[in-house]
Amino acid sequence: MSKVLPELSETARNNGSLILRHINASNQSRVADQVGIDASTLSRIKNDKKNSGLTEIEFIAALLSAVGLKVVPETDVYCSPEIAEATRVYLAHAFTSPEYMRILFK
Structure with a gap:
């Protein structure tokens, strides 16, 4: 997450890491179906870097951090x-x- 501001990068990395860990621990086809996309789209969201140098997951994690939110398990x-x-x-x-x-x- 080199493009994320330094003060956000730790929280953003934690958010992104938790999101990716939970996606990877789940049945990715089922997750993709639940959000209405196919598994290949989910894979691109996880892996493809955009012009910002961030994946979509990293961008979302940084966005959540920037607005003062964090990702935690629902339990x-x-x-x-x-x-x-x-x-x-x-x-x-x-x-x-x-x-x-x-x-x-x-």
Whole structure:
């Protein structure tokens, strides 16, 4: 992804890598059918470099990164940084509470 701005390249590479890993781990003919294209078109999207020097997958990954989005598996659950921090603090206090431990290991 040499044409992608340096500040985007790591996130864009991660996005593109995850997309390609999941395509490669799937039945590519089935994936192509699900999006309404043939398998050879999917292969071109994955492999053919455009004038920008990027494949279509790399371009889409860079575009997502540029607008502040990232690619994650659909089974992942998102929470905001604030919720994650509140959960961390709650658990830190809970595990130091004798009452919590008594309930947990009842």
